[in-house]
Amino acid sequence: MGAMPVQNPLALVVLAYLTQEPMHPYQIGQLLKERNVGASVKFRPSSLYMVVDQLSRDGYIEARDSSRAGRRPERTTYAITGSGRAELRERLAALIATPDEEFPRFRSALSLLVALPPEDVPPLLRKRESSLQEDVDEIRDRLARVRGEGVERVFLLEHEHRLALCEAELAYVRRIRDLIENDPDSLGDFWRDFHR
Numbered sequence: 001m002g003a004m005p006v007q008n009p010l011a012l013v014v015l016a017y018l019t020q021e022p023m024h025p026y027q028i029g030q031l032l033k034e035r036n037v038g039a040s041v042k043f044r045p046s047s048l049y050m051v052v053d054q055l056s057r058d059g060y061i062e063a064r065d066s067s068r069a070g071r072r073p074e075r076t077t078y079a080i081t082g083s084g085r086a087e088l089r090e091r092l093a094a095l096i097a098t099p100d101e102e103f104p105r106f107r108s109a110l111s112l113l114v115a116l117p118p119e120d121v122p123p124l125l126r127k128r129e130s131s132l133q134e135d136v137d138e139i140r141d142r143l144a145r146v147r148g149e150g151v152e153r154v155f156l157l158e159h160e161h162r163l164a165l166c167e168a169e170l171a172y173v174r175r176i177r178d179l180i181e182n183d184p185d186s187l188g189d190f191w192r193d194f195h196r
Contacts, residue, residue, distance in 0.1 A: 060083055061078045129174060
């Protein structure tokens, strides 16, 4: 049986980092923290080591050497293989080219909105607006700061994407709240009648 296709986003990060140079998992983990990868990809140190083991078993990376410094545990350095480079390119190309249907919780909540009384929803949406505005402000500040530090824009695209999504959701939430508060008839009679 051949290697399994890489589906785990953390595995793609490991492969991408190993295209730069061979590293040991601890070093990769440090880079993940320094580069705030947790904003885009969930990871824990234990999951990072599991991913490295799986990539090694599947032949996408290979152990190069092991070393020990003092009383620290032995650290194995890994390098990406030719099949790892090919897999990384193939998976990234697919992720970039093909939209994937995701199921965000907010969209699920909107599909069930009628279960709440109409008068309860605007304050909840205001609370969401406030959180989204904080996210937008934080991302904008972070982008301005790192741009000022000379970070190349190609390394900021994921943050720009997150900012665009937050701004779009913020605008949408404001529109829906305004509609519920100022033009509830445009939403139809069912919701209001359901809660009478």
